[in-house]
Amino acid sequence: MNRTQLNDVAKLPKEYHDFWMQVSHVIPQSRMFCDPLYTLAYGIDASFYRLIPKVVLKANTTEEIKEILEASQKFKVPVTFRTAGTSLSGQAVTDGVLVVLKGGWRGYRISNNGEKIALEPGIIGAEANRYLKPFARKIGPDPASIDSAMIGGMAANNSSGMCCGTADNSYQTVEEMKIIFGDGTVLDTGDKTSCDDFIKTHSAWVREIEKIQDEIHDDPQLTEMIHHKYKIKNTTGYSLNAFVDYTDPIEIIKHLMIGSEGTLGFIAEITYRTVIEHPHKASALIFYPDMEQACLAVQRLDRNSVSAAELMDRISLKTMEDKPGMPEYLKTLSPTVTALLVEVRAADPELLDQATTRVAALLEGIPTVLPLKFTAIKAEYENLWNIRKGIFPAVGAIRPLGTGVIIEDVAFPRENLAEAAIALRNILDKYDYKDAIIYGHALDGNLHFVFTQDFGQPEDLPRYEGLMRDVGELVVQRYGGSLKAEHGTGRNMAPFVELEWGNKAYLMMKRLKNAFDPKNLINPGVILNDNPHVYLENLKNMPQAHAIIDTCTNCGFCEAICTSKNLTLTPRQRIVIQREIAELRRSGKEPERLERLVQDFKYAGNQTCAVDGLCATTCPLSINTGDFVKVLRSQEITPKGYWVAKKLARHMAGVTGVMQWGLGAVNSAHHLLGTEKMKALTEGTRRMSGNRLPLWNPWMPSRGKVSSTIIQAEPRTDRKAESDSLLKVVYFPSCISRSMGPAKDDRDQRPQSEAVLSILAKAGYEVIMPPRMEGLCCGMPWSSKGFFEIADQKSAELEKVLYEASEQGKYPVLCDTSPCLYRMKSVMNSLNLYDPVEFIHDFLLERLEIHKIPETVAIHVTCSSVKMNLTGKFRAVAEACAEHVVLPEDVHCCGFSGDRGFTFPELNRSALASLKPSLPSECHSGYSNSRTCEIGLSLHSGISYQSIVYLVDRCSKSIVGI
Numbered sequence: 001m002n003r004t005q006l007n008d009v010a011k012l013p014k015e016y017h018d019f020w021m022q023v024s025h026v027i028p029q030s031r032m033f034c035d036p037l038y039t040l041a042y043g044i045d046a047s048f049y050r051l052i053p054k055v056v057l058k059a060n061t062t063e064e065i066k067e068i069l070e071a072s073q074k075f076k077v078p079v080t081f082r083t084a085g086t087s088l089s090g091q092a093v094t095d096g097v098l099v100v101l102k103g104g105w106r107g108y109r110i111s112n113n114g115e116k117i118a119l120e121p122g123i124i125g126a127e128a129n130r131y132l133k134p135f136a137r138k139i140g141p142d143p144a145s146i147d148s149a150m151i152g153g154m155a156a157n158n159s160s161g162m163c164c165g166t167a168d169n170s171y172q173t174v175e176e177m178k179i180i181f182g183d184g185t186v187l188d189t190g191d192k193t194s195c196d197d198f199i200k201t202h203s204a205w206v207r208e209i210e211k212i213q214d215e216i217h218d219d220p221q222l223t224e225m226i227h228h229k230y231k232i233k234n235t236t237g238y239s240l241n242a243f244v245d246y247t248d249p250i251e252i253i254k255h256l257m258i259g260s261e262g263t264l265g266f267i268a269e270i271t272y273r274t275v276i277e278h279p280h281k282a283s284a285l286i287f288y289p290d291m292e293q294a295c296l297a298v299q300r301l302d303r304n305s306v307s308a309a310e311l312m313d314r315i316s317l318k319t320m321e322d323k324p325g326m327p328e329y330l331k332t333l334s335p336t337v338t339a340l341l342v343e344v345r346a347a348d349p350e351l352l353d354q355a356t357t358r359v360a361a362l363l364e365g366i367p368t369v370l371p372l373k374f375t376a377i378k379a380e381y382e383n384l385w386n387i388r389k390g391i392f393p394a395v396g397a398i399r400p401l402g403t404g405v406i407i408e409d410v411a412f413p414r415e416n417l418a419e420a421a422i423a424l425r426n427i428l429d430k431y432d433y434k435d436a437i438i439y440g441h442a443l444d445g446n447l448h449f450v451f452t453q454d455f456g457q458p459e460d461l462p463r464y465e466g467l468m469r470d471v472g473e474l475v476v477q478r479y480g481g482s483l484k485a486e487h488g489t490g491r492n493m494a495p496f497v498e499l500e501w502g503n504k505a506y507l508m509m510k511r512l513k514n515a516f517d518p519k520n521l522i523n524p525g526v527i528l529n530d531n532p533h534v535y536l537e538n539l540k541n542m543p544q545a546h547a548i549i550d551t552c553t554n555c556g557f558c559e560a561i562c563t564s565k566n567l568t569l570t571p572r573q574r575i576v577i578q579r580e581i582a583e584l585r586r587s588g589k590e591p592e593r594l595e596r597l598v599q600d601f602k603y604a605g606n607q608t609c610a611v612d613g614l615c616a617t618t619c620p621l622s623i624n625t626g627d628f629v630k631v632l633r634s635q636e637i638t639p640k641g642y643w644v645a646k647k648l649a650r651h652m653a654g655v656t657g658v659m660q661w662g663l664g665a666v667n668s669a670h671h672l673l674g675t676e677k678m679k680a681l682t683e684g685t686r687r688m689s690g691n692r693l694p695l696w697n698p699w700m701p702s703r704g705k706v707s708s709t710i711i712q713a714e715p716r717t718d719r720k721a722e723s724d725s726l727l728k729v730v731y732f733p734s735c736i737s738r739s740m741g742p743a744k745d746d747r748d749q750r751p752q753s754e755a756v757l758s759i760l761a762k763a764g765y766e767v768i769m770p771p772r773m774e775g776l777c778c779g780m781p782w783s784s785k786g787f788f789e790i791a792d793q794k795s796a797e798l799e800k801v802l803y804e805a806s807e808q809g810k811y812p813v814l815c816d817t818s819p820c821l822y823r824m825k826s827v828m829n830s831l832n833l834y835d836p837v838e839f840i841h842d843f844l845l846e847r848l849e850i851h852k853i854p855e856t857v858a859i860h861v862t863c864s865s866v867k868m869n870l871t872g873k874f875r876a877v878a879e880a881c882a883e884h885v886v887l888p889e890d891v892h893c894c895g896f897s898g899d900r901g902f903t904f905p906e907l908n909r910s911a912l913a914s915l916k917p918s919l920p921s922e923c924h925s926g927y928s929n930s931r932t933c934e935i936g937l938s939l940h941s942g943i944s945y946q947s948i949v950y951l952v953d954r955c956s957k958s959i960v961g962i
Helices: 003-010 014-023 036-043 062-075 125-135 151-156 192-201 203-217 220-229 241-245 249-257 291-299 314-318 328-332 349-362 378-389 391-398 414-430 458-478 494-516 571-587 591-607 625-635 639-650 652-673 675-688 718-724 735-739 752-762 780-784 788-805 818-827 836-847 863-867 871-881 905-911 931-941 948-955
Strands: 055-058 079-082 097-100 108-111 116-119 174-180 186-188 266-273 280-288 308-312 338-346 404-411 437-441 446-453 701-703 728-732 740-743 766-768 813-815 848-850 853-859 882-886 923-928 944-947 956-958
Touching (some): 014 062, 062 174, 062 266, 079 151, 174 249, 192 203, 203 220, 280 349, 291 308, 291 338, 308 378, 338 349, 378 391, 391 404, 391 446, 458 494, 571 591, 591 625, 728 752, 752 944, 752 948, 752 956, 780 818, 818 863, 871 948, 905 931, 923 948, 944 948
Parallel strands (some): 728 813
Antiparallel strands (some): 308 338, 404 446, 437 446
């Protein structure tokens, strides 16, 4: 530890200091945090509560978890576990020790031909389904957050979703489980020896479980209440249904862990029985005159007739009216209209037709606003589901700045759904939440209601308190429903558990918690809490920081795709820190803490952000945190820095010339000294410079150049002479490809431009090279560093030259580097611009004779290509050229980010940590469409990555006579 870290540890309360010192023997310092920046960054989750942990640990192994729990018991320090932090009810926040599992716990095993899958808690739900896809299976739980939520949280909260209902949730589909309890004991429920040993060593626990079970069985009224409550969705309190569904204590413990929210122990692995993923689907969006008619329709449906039935009130539909791709008729609906979105699934088209006909017959006689119509066209039914999926994010986007979005989650018996939904709307109106929306999984009687609240205004708290009091009375006392259907109890509903379950059942839950965790140190205050006002305390404020990020709701959906997620901060965490900095600056409070956050953010938030913008592709609100970081960089520019940048921009030809000379010299040294000596020399030099000098690596490119000879298009026959005369393209080699040639061990040693010109000639294209090319640049290097004005000047200069070269936009323009092309497309409106992948796919493949090579090749779709929706075309081009194509699904942005791969190589290393293990041993070459990305990909895969144009050129020749 450095001096600053030692000071942070020294400031911890004694029990936390002693805890830290003990666990530091098994957890590396790089995964331990007690500083202001990281504790705040990790402290915030998707809920509307704010508690800042004193210590944050990233634990990756069973041994580390056991050590953490042992130290927790020894020093009486509370511990909370968290996976993705997408939970909404305050069950994963703490002011004690936060143990983060994200980034580790990635193991899985598939057995019984996909009928079972064992998963560690750090795997994202959608990833599990991807592993099961070849078997036409999936896991049962299907929460809306499945693309971000992780298995540990999904099991611990008994998450369900739109289709799984109460039949396929974690409780119903859990097969086995590995659990680490607070005393360090590991129980493997699938191992008889482990179970027998546990029963012997924990006989007191077992006796208490058996005693509670006997008391429930001896109370018919309580037993009946338990049966009733779990006919609908219910995650309020502990899973008391385990006591009536099972007699074996191990089975009871296993099922008690589901929905326990990390308060009874740690789920180290869960084995699910999987469910069938039917390949054929059809959906219908049905509009009813009012809520009552929609709910009557729901009562005619069940899981045998439809897989999902989603209710949406008129206000929720209104939030989606102006979204791209939404049907125009949404704007014409009357104020009382309520929609029902239903889906049916089947094994083949014939069975699907039968299913849709059956549903139409079941709903016949209930008046609709528009005719009922099913669609089995993928694009059409996905657009219908985009309406449903976009509702919650849409509220976040249109909410008043500074307010938070609260989503509550209740369930009613289906026979009471209509009157209960109307009563719920009346309560919302009573407390002036008139813009609140109501929607949900109607097939399960599960309704969500969403509203905005400014917790920075204390006078609003009584309004929220009154709302929750009346909702509790409505759900529990009037209709015998669930106060938490699928989002978990958390802190949000902990004070109301006794209201829902009654005193006897509540005391049983307290005895259960005491048996498993007698010192109340495992996620205390969650599910059970004696503080009646805990749901009104530690509420999260949402201060404004910048227009780009102010709409963020902290959902965390951006984190899975983030380049720096396992190195420093994620987009959500960057926003959390910047909001805190903005608030501290406004208030003038805690100046020392403010200064520390500003200083620490420079590396963690700014320098290690790849600014690739992929976070916007998974953010429900399309927030591009990379663009915000560019703004921060622009604010740090000094007059001298601006002068230097402008000077370089004006002398671009000289800059590229110096780069070419330097790379040539370094490449010569590499050949002369050899890799090992070169590596030792450059690493030592970099250390001596305080890491100011870029880091050399063995895949550093040689001197780049542009082919001076235009390859003539091959002669064509008269059959297409007229069309061939129009086959012209302007080719602009980017400054990167002009400067950087192949690396020493690259497979193809030709300049990239030579390969481009070769395939264009084979396809019969006449190539136009822009004049004064050596001084041209798209502006991206300046934009990424915050020199926006200079970047726009370079872009405008390039656009003018390309416009003239293309005869005022008559001919297409091809740029050979994807990130540069993306920049050009975003600022140039007068040109038809193409990336190599798109141009090859759309124009060249049909004009080339392709001979597939009998090889396995890897491809990497750059972040700019992803944003241009080129993934499918990239795969198609590669598959046209090679028999086997590998696209590692867990690799997103490579993190090279222009020059970051040289200046902050740890970002590239972290981003590509899973690349090499993802490639089969028979894969010896890779292809992409960005020269700098290819350097990092080669370095961390051990194989040569080059432009896709090399592969196409290698596999193609002209078609004779076209």
